[in-house]
Amino acid sequence: xxxxxxxxQVAPPVIDxxxxxxxxxxLFSSWAxxxxxxxxxxxxxWVLLWFIDWAxxxxxxxxDSGAECRxxxxxxxxxxEKYRYIFFGSFPYQQHWRPLFAVxxxxxxxxxxxxxxxxxxRLIWIWSIGSFITFLLMFGVLxxxxxxxxxxxxxxxxxxxxxxxxxxxxxxxxxxxxxxxxGLVGLVLRMLGILPTFGVTIAPLSYVETGLWGGIPVxxxxxxxxxxxxxxxxxxxxxxRRSHLPLIKGLCVGFIELIRGVPLISLLIMASxxxxxxxxSGTSIDKFLRAQVAVILFAGAYIAEIIRGxxxxxxxxxxxxxxxxxxxxxxxxxxxxxxxxxxxxxxxxINTFIGFFKDTSxxxxxxxxxxxxxxxxxxxxxxxxxxxxxxxxxxxFVYFCFCFSMSRYSKHLEVELNKGTRR
Amino acid sequence: xxxxxxxxxxxxxxxITLKGVNKWFGQFQVLTNIDLDVKEGEKIVxxxxxxxxxxxxxxxxxxxxxxxxxxxxxxxxxxxxxxKNIEAIRREVGMVFQSFNLFPHLTILENLxxxxxxxxxxxxxxxxxxxxxxxxxxxxxxxxxxxPGQLSGGQQQRVxxxxxxxxxxxxxxxxxxxSALDPEMVKEVLDVMIxxxxxxxxxxxxxxxxxxxxxxxxxxxFMDRGEIVEQNEPEEFFANPKxxxxxxxxxxxLRHQ
Numbered sequence: 001x002x003x004x005x006x007x008x009q010v011a012p013p014v015i016d017x018x019x020x021x022x023x024x025x026x027l028f029s030s031w032a033x034x035x036x037x038x039x040x041x042x043x044x045x046w047v048l049l050w051f052i053d054w055a056x057x058x059x060x061x062x063x064d065s066g067a068e069c070r071x072x073x074x075x076x077x078x079x080x081e082k083y084r085y086i087f088f089g090s091f092p093y094q095q096h097w098r099p100l101f102a103v104x105x106x107x108x109x110x111x112x113x114x115x116x117x118x119x120x121x122r123l124i125w126i127w128s129i130g131s132f133i134t135f136l137l138m139f140g141v142l143x144x145x146x147x148x149x150x151x152x153x154x155x156x157x158x159x160x161x162x163x164x165x166x167x168x169x170x171x172x173x174x175x176x177x178x179x180x181x182x183g184l185v186g187l188v189l190r191m192l193g194i195l196p197t198f199g200v201t202i203a204p205l206s207y208v209e210t211g212l213w214g215g216i217p218v219x220x221x222x223x224x225x226x227x228x229x230x231x232x233x234x235x236x237x238x239x240x241r242r243s244h245l246p247l248i249k250g251l252c253v254g255f256i257e258l259i260r261g262v263p264l265i266s267l268l269i270m271a272s273x274x275x276x277x278x279x280x281s282g283t284s285i286d287k288f289l290r291a292q293v294a295v296i297l298f299a300g301a302y303i304a305e306i307i308r309g310x311x312x313x314x315x316x317x318x319x320x321x322x323x324x325x326x327x328x329x330x331x332x333x334x335x336x337x338x339x340x341x342x343x344x345x346x347x348x349x350i351n352t353f354i355g356f357f358k359d360t361s362x363x364x365x366x367x368x369x370x371x372x373x374x375x376x377x378x379x380x381x382x383x384x385x386x387x388x389x390x391x392x393x394x395x396x397f398v399y400f401c402f403c404f405s406m407s408r409y410s411k412h413l414e415v416e417l418n419k420g421t422r423r
Numbered sequence: 424x425x426x427x428x429x430x431x432x433x434x435x436x437x438x439i440t441l442k443g444v445n446k447w448f449g450q451f452q453v454l455t456n457i458d459l460d461v462k463e464g465e466k467i468v469x470x471x472x473x474x475x476x477x478x479x480x481x482x483x484x485x486x487x488x489x490x491x492x493x494x495x496x497x498x499x500x501x502x503x504x505x506x507k508n509i510e511a512i513r514r515e516v517g518m519v520f521q522s523f524n525l526f527p528h529l530t531i532l533e534n535l536x537x538x539x540x541x542x543x544x545x546x547x548x549x550x551x552x553x554x555x556x557x558x559x560x561x562x563x564x565x566x567x568x569x570x571p572g573q574l575s576g577g578q579q580q581r582v583x584x585x586x587x588x589x590x591x592x593x594x595x596x597x598x599x600x601x602s603a604l605d606p607e608m609v610k611e612v613l614d615v616m617i618x619x620x621x622x623x624x625x626x627x628x629x630x631x632x633x634x635x636x637x638x639x640x641x642x643x644x645f646m647d648r649g650e651i652v653e654q655n656e657p658e659e660f661f662a663n664p665k666x667x668x669x670x671x672x673x674x675x676x677l678r679h680q
Contacts, residue, residue, distance in 0.1 A: 166541060167541060315522075317522050317524035320524065321518075321520065321524035321525075323513070324517075324518040324587075326510050326538060326590070327537075328510060331541050331542075335537060336526055336537075339528050343528065
């Protein structure tokens with residue numbers, strides 16, 4: 001009732017304001033607390049001073065060889081000398097602007113995608129254009145075969161139909177049918193060998209094979225596309241695992257348990273060593289692509305389990321309310337279930353993303369030069385031997401920047417998505 | 424409710440018919456030989472002790488639960504495993520749950536327009552107009568842009584009623600709509616339901632609000648252990664219960680009212 005007289009609001013008492021007040025309350029509230037605070041502050045200060053002295057005051061920033069660094073603090077001259085190799089690996093030296101711009105493109109793509117206002121059809125454009133530019137810069141020459149276009153038509157038609165079949169106008173529906181039909185018929189003809197292979201080649205730059213790729217673009221590509229494909233794949237696996245159809249459920253459970261049961265390294269080695277043995281002679285799949293697929297499969301299984309947790313946390317009533325309204329399975333899942341389930345699992349999901357960003361460094365096992373591996377290789381030069389600390393610290397710093405921003409973004413997203421939805 | 428006694432239901436067409444419906448949860452029989460015929464515009468209140476199968480009964484009508492034997496015919500369509508039939512029936516049958524089941528990630532307005540837009544292909548603007556007029560009817564248009572979590576229980580339940588009405592259903596099912604509410608909010612929800620009944624909606628309500636049953640019901644059904652034990656007009660039902668079990672039940676719930 002609003003006609004009850006409001007009691008005058010009294011402000012809470014003002015105590016313990018300012019730095020001194022805060023410190024007295026939190027650091028020196030008792031003798032024990034005060035002594036602990038002092039000891040910890042002293043230790044922290046000592047470590048910090050030592051680090052500043054080593055990393056800045058007595059450090060060497062330019063030198064011709066490692067010998068000049070000896071006896072001093074940190075040898076940043078090594079990083080100064082090798083940073084282009086560490087960042088871009090064996091990519092042709094004169095062409096280093098290409099991976100640089102590829103990295104910038106990918107980072108802008110990720111940055112744009114992190115904005116919630118882009119979470120609609122714009123996302124498709126951002127990723128199509130971003131990926132096109134990235135791979136054009138990295139490869140220099142892109143060849144789109146007819147098979148590629150057919151697969152795109154089939155997938156686009158299928159997804160469009162699944163999501164929009166109920167509310168689409170006639171013309172739009174026919175477009176989806178046409179896309180699916182062309183894709184399917186074309187692929188069948190292509191497999192039977194009736195449709196000859198042809199394609200479009202775009203070649204503005206010189207071709208650089210994936211074997212020469214290295215450094216930060218490799219790490220970002222493996223992580224970005226690994227997770228970008230693993231995410232929808234993981235969602236499908238999670239939904240499949242909860243399916244009432246025993247065959248689909250069995251397949252999904254089997255796949256998830258199988259992949260989770262083996263280390264990523266064994267999967268990578270299988271992809272790089274075993275898979276070629278089973279392929280017919282003459283055909284070969286790019287090693288980089290194989291590693292990428294292994295990462296996708298592996299991440300997919302883990303993401304699936306996280307999302308399953310989110311799906312299980314939804315009260316049964318949400319499913320029933322959606323059912324009672326007459327929403328079909330796709331609508332129920334995409335409009336009611338997943339938006340809620342994904343919100344719940346943002347923290348563990350980003351945790352997994354961060355884990356996989358770092359786990360991509362395992363590809364060094366099969367000889368792919370990701371960022372950590374190129375940093376490692378920079379140490380091999382005998383002229384600069386003996387400064388692993390500086391290089392690994394530098395690599396750790398770069399990894400930290402990526403992982404910490406992901407962690408911050410997760411925090412931001414949690415707040416953003418839960419605005420007003422919870423009491 | 425002057426109009427209530429005046430209309431004769433027997434000449435009206437049936438919209439829901441249950442014939443010999445049986446259902447089991449595992450080995451446990453929850454519904455036993457249920458026969459029920461609901462006329463267009465009829466208001467039925469279902470009551471009974473907990474675990475008597477009331478909720479299961481109405482959840483079978485829109486197939487949230489599957490029955491194993493017998494026929495259920497809703498609006499001329501016989502319920503079967505055919506997904507198209509089920510979706511067709513669910514478009515005609517609105518349901519209000521005990522725990523509201525609003526979608527917490529959508530605003531009130533989005534909760535209301537979701538089904539009209541995606542199931543009935545109503546243009547968004549039109550769906551929003553319908554939603555706003557329904558929110559006015561349940562007397563909370565000012566909450567349209569808030570999220571369910573920001574509303575009181577009574578307000579949430581009224582939104583849930585409006586959400587079900589948005590599909591312009593022929594039949595409304597209420598599954599203990601006031602049981603989860605704080606006492607001071609029960610009335611605001613019942614008022615909306617009484618108003619709805621006055622407009623001629625076909626309603627089946629599982630509820631223990633006997634005042635509501637007296638005010639609007641054409642028929643009160645008492646269920647126990649999965650069977651319909653007794654059914655009658657509310658005056659008769661409350662004044663002269665025939666069955667011992669009904670007497671016992673009424674004695675228990677009316678003692679405190």
